[in-house]
Amino acid sequence: MSLTSLTAHELGELLNKREISSVELTKAYLRRIEEVDDQVRAFLTVTGDLALKQAAETDEKRARGEKLPPLAGIPMAMKDNMCTKGIKTTCASRILYNFIPPYDAAVTERLLAAGAVLLGKCNLDEFAMGSSTENSGFFATRNPHDLRAVPGGSSGGSAAAVAAGEAVFALGSDTGGSIRLPAAFCGVIGLKPTYGRVSRYGLVAYASSLDQIGPLTRDMRDCALVMNVIAGHDKRDSTSAPLEVPDYTRFLVDDVRGLKIGLPREYLGEGLDDEVRGWVKRAAETLEKLGAVCEEVSLPHTRYALPTYYIIAPAEASSNLARYDGVQYGLRVEAGDIVSMYSKTRSQGFGEEVKRRIMLGTYALSSGYYDAYYLKAMKVRTLVKRDFDLAFEKYDCLLTPTSPTPAFEAGEKTADPLTMYLSDVCTIPVNLAGIPALSIPFGLVGGRPVGVQLIGKAFDEGTLMRAGYALEQGTDLTRPRPVLERTVEE
Amino acid sequence: MNRQYETVIGLEIHVELKTITKIFCSCPTAFGGEANTHVCPVCLGLPGVLPVFNEKVLEFAVKAGLALNCEIASFSKFDRKNYYYPDLPKNYQISQYDLPICRNGFLEINSGGGTKRIGITRVHMEEDAGKLLHGSSSIVTSGYSLVDLNRTGVPLIEIVSEPDLRSAEEARAYMEKLRSILEYLDVSDVKMEQGSLRCDANVSLRPLGTEGLGTKTEVKNMNSFRSLQRAVEYEAKRQREILEEGGRVIQETRSWDEERGVTVSLRSKEEAHDYRYFPDPDLVPIVIDPGWVAKLKASLPELPDARKERLVREMGLPEYDASIITGSRDLADYFDAVAAEFNEPKTVSNWLMGELLRLLNASGMEMRENKIAPADLAALLKLQASGAISGKMAKAVFEEMFATGKSPETIISEQGLAQISDEGALAAIVDKVIAGNPGPVADYKSGKEKAMGFLVGQVMKETKGQANPGLVNKLLKERL
Numbered sequence: 001m002s003l004t005s006l007t008a009h010e011l012g013e014l015l016n017k018r019e020i021s022s023v024e025l026t027k028a029y030l031r032r033i034e035e036v037d038d039q040v041r042a043f044l045t046v047t048g049d050l051a052l053k054q055a056a057e058t059d060e061k062r063a064r065g066e067k068l069p070p071l072a073g074i075p076m077a078m079k080d081n082m083c084t085k086g087i088k089t090t091c092a093s094r095i096l097y098n099f100i101p102p103y104d105a106a107v108t109e110r111l112l113a114a115g116a117v118l119l120g121k122c123n124l125d126e127f128a129m130g131s132s133t134e135n136s137g138f139f140a141t142r143n144p145h146d147l148r149a150v151p152g153g154s155s156g157g158s159a160a161a162v163a164a165g166e167a168v169f170a171l172g173s174d175t176g177g178s179i180r181l182p183a184a185f186c187g188v189i190g191l192k193p194t195y196g197r198v199s200r201y202g203l204v205a206y207a208s209s210l211d212q213i214g215p216l217t218r219d220m221r222d223c224a225l226v227m228n229v230i231a232g233h234d235k236r237d238s239t240s241a242p243l244e245v246p247d248y249t250r251f252l253v254d255d256v257r258g259l260k261i262g263l264p265r266e267y268l269g270e271g272l273d274d275e276v277r278g279w280v281k282r283a284a285e286t287l288e289k290l291g292a293v294c295e296e297v298s299l300p301h302t303r304y305a306l307p308t309y310y311i312i313a314p315a316e317a318s319s320n321l322a323r324y325d326g327v328q329y330g331l332r333v334e335a336g337d338i339v340s341m342y343s344k345t346r347s348q349g350f351g352e353e354v355k356r357r358i359m360l361g362t363y364a365l366s367s368g369y370y371d372a373y374y375l376k377a378m379k380v381r382t383l384v385k386r387d388f389d390l391a392f393e394k395y396d397c398l399l400t401p402t403s404p405t406p407a408f409e410a411g412e413k414t415a416d417p418l419t420m421y422l423s424d425v426c427t428i429p430v431n432l433a434g435i436p437a438l439s440i441p442f443g444l445v446g447g448r449p450v451g452v453q454l455i456g457k458a459f460d461e462g463t464l465m466r467a468g469y470a471l472e473q474g475t476d477l478t479r480p481r482p483v484l485e486r487t488v489e490e
Numbered sequence: 491m492n493r494q495y496e497t498v499i500g501l502e503i504h505v506e507l508k509t510i511t512k513i514f515c516s517c518p519t520a521f522g523g524e525a526n527t528h529v530c531p532v533c534l535g536l537p538g539v540l541p542v543f544n545e546k547v548l549e550f551a552v553k554a555g556l557a558l559n560c561e562i563a564s565f566s567k568f569d570r571k572n573y574y575y576p577d578l579p580k581n582y583q584i585s586q587y588d589l590p591i592c593r594n595g596f597l598e599i600n601s602g603g604g605t606k607r608i609g610i611t612r613v614h615m616e617e618d619a620g621k622l623l624h625g626s627s628s629i630v631t632s633g634y635s636l637v638d639l640n641r642t643g644v645p646l647i648e649i650v651s652e653p654d655l656r657s658a659e660e661a662r663a664y665m666e667k668l669r670s671i672l673e674y675l676d677v678s679d680v681k682m683e684q685g686s687l688r689c690d691a692n693v694s695l696r697p698l699g700t701e702g703l704g705t706k707t708e709v710k711n712m713n714s715f716r717s718l719q720r721a722v723e724y725e726a727k728r729q730r731e732i733l734e735e736g737g738r739v740i741q742e743t744r745s746w747d748e749e750r751g752v753t754v755s756l757r758s759k760e761e762a763h764d765y766r767y768f769p770d771p772d773l774v775p776i777v778i779d780p781g782w783v784a785k786l787k788a789s790l791p792e793l794p795d796a797r798k799e800r801l802v803r804e805m806g807l808p809e810y811d812a813s814i815i816t817g818s819r820d821l822a823d824y825f826d827a828v829a830a831e832f833n834e835p836k837t838v839s840n841w842l843m844g845e846l847l848r849l850l851n852a853s854g855m856e857m858r859e860n861k862i863a864p865a866d867l868a869a870l871l872k873l874q875a876s877g878a879i880s881g882k883m884a885k886a887v888f889e890e891m892f893a894t895g896k897s898p899e900t901i902i903s904e905q906g907l908a909q910i911s912d913e914g915a916l917a918a919i920v921d922k923v924i925a926g927n928p929g930p931v932a933d934y935k936s937g938k939e940k941a942m943g944f945l946v947g948q949v950m951k952e953t954k955g956q957a958n959p960g961l962v963n964k965l966l967k968e969r970l
């Protein structure tokens with residue numbers, strides 16, 4: 001078994017038993033990146049020297065007999081919209097092509113303090129806007145399971161890196177499904193925590209009221225280990241919840257007896273790929289076999305979630321992205337006067353999808369349209385949230401597909417943004433409600449992974465982990481091995 | 491046709507609060523400093539950073555609202571005001587829109603011999619922007635502009651009045667009263683020249699006796715009470731001339747040109763911004779505990795009107811003196827401290843209104859920079875009252891106290907200014923003068939009264955002017 005297909009907790013054991021060193025491990029991952037990343041293109045920046053230095057530090061500590069936390073010495077990657085001190089943070093945008101933050105994001109700080117080794121920064125749809133990682137300002141990432149397919153978006157680089165064996169785990173950010181969709185497409189686990197569970201300090205904002213950072217991992221135990229490090233209150237983020245964080249590994253019990261799981265009918269109807277529907281049913285059956293109770297439930301406002309999202313997210317984005325103007329940092333296109341400088345910088349620095357959303361958002365907030373669009377959307381958001389509240393009076397969690405289809409072909413949807421937006425139809429309601437959701441691989445369609453989604457109550461990530469762990473233990477469907485890996489191993 | 495017009499004025503006043511740190515980060519708010527040294531990633535609006543609200547700002551804003559008789563919101567929030575300008579790092583300003591922290595207040599000004607109530611529409615909190623230095627006169631024509639973001643994120647409150655003011659004098663009186671209240675509350679430095687108090691005036695005219703509002707202009711860039719008064723006077727006159735000629739006033743923003751004494755057009759309504767306000771998703775709503783507000787209300791200091799009334803009622807000061815003394819909290823506190831040790835309030839107020847304010851004005855100093863300790867001024871007034879020094883000397887000693895901060899006793903002994911009132915000591919000098927000036931002594935004895943003046947002068951000369959003149963006269967007469 002190669003080091004690049006093991007999980008963090010498996011590798012942690014090898015490190016603790018001194019069967020490998022972190023430097024060896026890091027070198028193996030850097031070699032893997034060299035071997036496959038010209039095909040996958042998951043990384044925007046690889047920080048090899050820094051990674052080896054960090055790895056050597058944890059090896060020294062281990063040699064001195066220090067007891068190290070579980071992720072110490074484990075090579076990881078971060079989506080390139082999380083700030084890394086002294087390392088380029090571009091958001092895959094030409095407007096930030098040269099931006100080097102003088103500070104770390106809260107999650108960066110926490111992971112580095114836990115001894116995790118940063119291999120580099122992963123590709124994304126520019127400013128996290130997109131569902132295929134084809135909207136990167138630099139290049140597109142491909143799906144390691146099938147290089148003709150997209151890895152999903154916008155954390156496509158992070159998901160692909162984990163799936164392709166280029167990082168043990170990675171962080172993504174999820175505004176409308178941006179962790180869960182690529183997790184499903186790439187056959188890895190992706191968790192969008194409750195809004196406020198993980199500090200957003202240092203996450204370059206797309207839509208502040210929806211954005212949340214979460215892990216992309218190879219199994220549920222790794223998901224719990226990463227959450228143990230990144231979750232928790234941060235006084236630098238006013239929306240961060242001042243709540244205690246449980247040890248998530250204690251939810252990894254092979255027991256879902258008595259767990260009540262709702263199957264929302266609105267997620268299983270029209271537009272859903274038949275084979276995907278079949279896999280969701282098999283997931284439900286698996287959970288029932290293990291003792292859970294599954295029942296159909298209705299979330300009647302689900303169909304309004306997508307249009308609501310496409311008002312609120314662009315509105316916030318139009319304001320969040322206003323700071324990229326060429327005055328302080330990033331790209332500046334010189335011009336005769338300040339207004340032309342702004343205009344040229346922004347029109348050359350931003351890609352099509354970002355411009356589209358800025359214009360949508362600007363329009364939705366304009367005087368005369370605010371009430372009809374933004375305010376109305378905020379009211380519908382409340383209705384969507386109330387659907388979940390009602391469902392959770394009766395159910396511990398909900399089971400849905402993560403995406404209506406498996407990964408689609410690269411280029412297939414780029415010409416039609418509306419079709420592309422439908423990719424996130426199952427994930428978006430969760431962000432509007434601010435609740436947690438997990439995508440876990442379950443089956444394949446045409447060789448491409450399928451993910452199922454577990455949706456939970458606010459701050460109840462534990463139940464999702466419990467159900468996810470049961471699914472993982474109950475079948476052999478939850479860790480698809482990418483074709484790419486087989487090719488390389490042969 | 492000769493119609494009578496009425497001027498209608500509303501003021502929007504921005505007040506920089508004197509918290510130690512900025513509104514959304516922990517950078518210092520201190521004025522000055524080398525450009526871009528009081529900044530951090532948060533107030534620079536760098537990618538990924540988030541604002542954290544400084545609760546002290548809320549306390550100061552609520553205090554101001556309470557002093558202005560406002561209702562305090564139980565639920566408030568921050569909104570984003572979106573517009574592009576290079577001194578605004580995020581290209582939006584965090585401000586308050588539909589749910590300001592305070593509303594529906596008033597303050598009273600003196601007008602036409604009586605008091606007049608001016609409505610306060612709202613008080614809201616926001617962050618300040620930075621400063622630009624242009625290579626030439628404007629950002630559009632300038633070859634370069636320099637950006638200093640030290641002031642970015644300094645907390646402001648904006649106090650918006652109802653259009654209840656009817657003249658430039660009333661506008662000035664309102665502004666002065668507001669400054670005085672804010673100074674009493676100790677929530678701002680209230681220095682117009684340093685920009686910690688900034689004023690925009692909305693000015694319109696309407697036919698006398700009508701109720702509707704005419705087309706208004708917004709006048710900016712007035713940085714003293716005098717320029718506020720002049721600008722409003724000018725703008726009212728300009729609008730009256732337009733209306734009298736049958737023209738129409740256009741809604742626009744105008745800037746006061748202090749040197750030329752005119753307002754000039756900055757931008758017209760057509761170029762007006764659509765600020766696209768919406769709730770700032772990075773900040774949580776503000777929920778106010780009524781108990782906390784009640785506690786703040788109970789802790790408010792005595793405000794200028796109440797204090798003035800007390801000085802008239804309890805200390806017997808004339809209305810005029812009381813309003814000058816209470817116009818500034820520092821001056822009123824000083825008055826109280828001096829009067830506590832020298833119980834003649836009118837004498838104290840005369841000295842403060844006369845000598846102290848004269849010297850402060852002449853030196854351009856603030857009241858708080860005054861070096862004379864209240865106890866020292868009280869001691870000086872006691873020395874004068876006891877006859878130990880003359881009124882003229884007291885003024886000289888006062889000037890020295892103002893310049894050096896020394897006590898009157900120190901100055902008097904250092905300069906040997908005390909009067910010699912000791913008969914024994916003076917008698918010897920008088921005898922010496924009589925012995926040394928036989929001619930004038932003879933003249934006096936022969937009835938030439940003038941000679942007495944010469945002899946007194948000689949004694950004064952011997953004593954370097956310190957002899958008590960009454961006593962010298964008495965001793966000379968006794969001996970001759």
Ligand SMILES: [Zn+2]
Binds near residue numbers: 515516530532533
């Ligand atoms: Zn700062």
